[in-house]
Amino acid sequence: MRLNDTILEKNSGQSDGQSPQPLVVPRDGHPISRANISPNALKVLYRLKDAGYQAFLVGGAVRDLLLGLNPKDFDVATNAHPEQVKQLFRNCRLIGRRFHLAHVRFGYEIIEVATFRAAHTPMDEDNAVDEGGHRVLDDRGRILRDNLYGTIEEDVWRRDFTANALYYNIEDFSIWDYVGGVADARAKVMRLIGDPETRYREDPVRMLRAVRFAAKLGFSIHPETAAPIHKLAGMLDSVPPARLFDEINKLFLAGSAAKAFEVLGQYGLIEHLFPDLAAAARETPDSVAMKLLRLGLAGTDERVRADKSVTPTFLFAVLLWPAISRVFQRLPGSDLTDMERALTACDQVIARQQTRIAVPKRFTLPLREIIAMQPRFDLRSGRRALRLLDHPRFRAAYDFLLLRAAAGGVEQELADWWTEIQTLPPEERIARVEQRPAGDDGAAQGGTPNSGSGRRKRRRRRRATRSG
Numbered sequence: 001m002r003l004n005d006t007i008l009e010k011n012s013g014q015s016d017g018q019s020p021q022p023l024v025v026p027r028d029g030h031p032i033s034r035a036n037i038s039p040n041a042l043k044v045l046y047r048l049k050d051a052g053y054q055a056f057l058v059g060g061a062v063r064d065l066l067l068g069l070n071p072k073d074f075d076v077a078t079n080a081h082p083e084q085v086k087q088l089f090r091n092c093r094l095i096g097r098r099f100h101l102a103h104v105r106f107g108y109e110i111i112e113v114a115t116f117r118a119a120h121t122p123m124d125e126d127n128a129v130d131e132g133g134h135r136v137l138d139d140r141g142r143i144l145r146d147n148l149y150g151t152i153e154e155d156v157w158r159r160d161f162t163a164n165a166l167y168y169n170i171e172d173f174s175i176w177d178y179v180g181g182v183a184d185a186r187a188k189v190m191r192l193i194g195d196p197e198t199r200y201r202e203d204p205v206r207m208l209r210a211v212r213f214a215a216k217l218g219f220s221i222h223p224e225t226a227a228p229i230h231k232l233a234g235m236l237d238s239v240p241p242a243r244l245f246d247e248i249n250k251l252f253l254a255g256s257a258a259k260a261f262e263v264l265g266q267y268g269l270i271e272h273l274f275p276d277l278a279a280a281a282r283e284t285p286d287s288v289a290m291k292l293l294r295l296g297l298a299g300t301d302e303r304v305r306a307d308k309s310v311t312p313t314f315l316f317a318v319l320l321w322p323a324i325s326r327v328f329q330r331l332p333g334s335d336l337t338d339m340e341r342a343l344t345a346c347d348q349v350i351a352r353q354q355t356r357i358a359v360p361k362r363f364t365l366p367l368r369e370i371i372a373m374q375p376r377f378d379l380r381s382g383r384r385a386l387r388l389l390d391h392p393r394f395r396a397a398y399d400f401l402l403l404r405a406a407a408g409g410v411e412q413e414l415a416d417w418w419t420e421i422q423t424l425p426p427e428e429r430i431a432r433v434e435q436r437p438a439g440d441d442g443a444a445q446g447g448t449p450n451s452g453s454g455r456r457k458r459r460r461r462r463r464a465t466r467s468g
């Protein structure tokens, strides 16, 4: 990062001692170039400026550009009120329960335009505000009236980390820094603005955001920002499960899942997100299932890096696997098939997990299928085995099988067999399964989700009847 040291204090000498003055890093003192800013974001910034408003690029985009990274989205902050923003853009929608934000849409790209907020308005507070931006109710329903919208000087304090609180001014391409964010970004430090404990109490998700940015950007968490996390980790229990689902996806589907998992563990946060996983990890930290989880997260990161798709379905299958295996092992031996046992274990774990993180059905249903298909990979004799190849979830279930093999949960030979069969023409596939003696199925070590507990009586019995 090229940042020269000629950082100026805005209006220096004119300070009234009341409002804080930013450090202003002029264009030639920082590396952010308009060439790296989305043309649509630039359009929005310029149009606001030309209409006489202040307009800044803010948040993660400025931080990422400063670090030489590609921002994933571009957020704008302005002193124009949402209705005024709407008047400037035909392609604009006001969102939020009380229209706090403007979304300006350009095809697939949405530029979010937020009006500067007054002090002490929590980020996600959407209720109890009228259209003019006045708060009308407090949380006990008492009538209040204070202004929701404020100045940039007020807006900065409600942001979370110093590196996320930088403002790139479209007027002269300078960066305004009220909180030492440029220096912290340069030193790769995540530091909360204000008193850390207070800021986590306001919004416990900030603990997860600290971990996310540390993992994704390779930042350290400033000691004072890190200190209260252990003590306050339990506050995550009161965060709505739907919000945690969004946050978990951001944590684990952004290319640094393995690191994020490690850091979450260091701060005692896994207990509050995935209690059953935490219990399994405590009991058998080096189990095959934990190894699968680590390999699965590393594989997810590789896919993100290679620009391949990643889904919450596979991610949650990986994250829940240690708990599912544990329940599976403990289910009393009955005459359920392995597939039925796998589903029972899966459903128990998902039901408990939903109380913490709300994973929508459209992800848990295919997740169940991936898990339930695992015992079926053991059955390799007879044409019936080939039906698995046509299952709509075959690809994901097969990828999961590969992970199990890599973790040592099933023989590599089993995974290789399923790899090879996919490459064969139909007649050879049939030959393959017909030449295989039925008695060989299940002989493979690790037929069950937990590597060979050998509970397959009923199926063997059935097959014996058939062939006998």
Ligand code: ATP
Residues within 6 Å of the ligand: 058, 059, 060, 061, 072, 073, 075, 123, 158, 159, 160, 161, 164, 165, 203, 205, 206
């Ligand atoms: P990403 O690269 O994931 O988009 P980001 O920093 O842009 O990272 P967003 O969630 O897009 O994060 O939020 C945009 C900005 O809004 C942040 O940079 C931060 O200034 C502010 N912000 C978001 N969530 C919070 C929060 N929970 N508390 C305080 N400030 C927040």
Ligand code: MG
Residues within 6 Å of the ligand: 059, 060, 061, 073, 074, 075
């Ligand atoms: Mg962002």
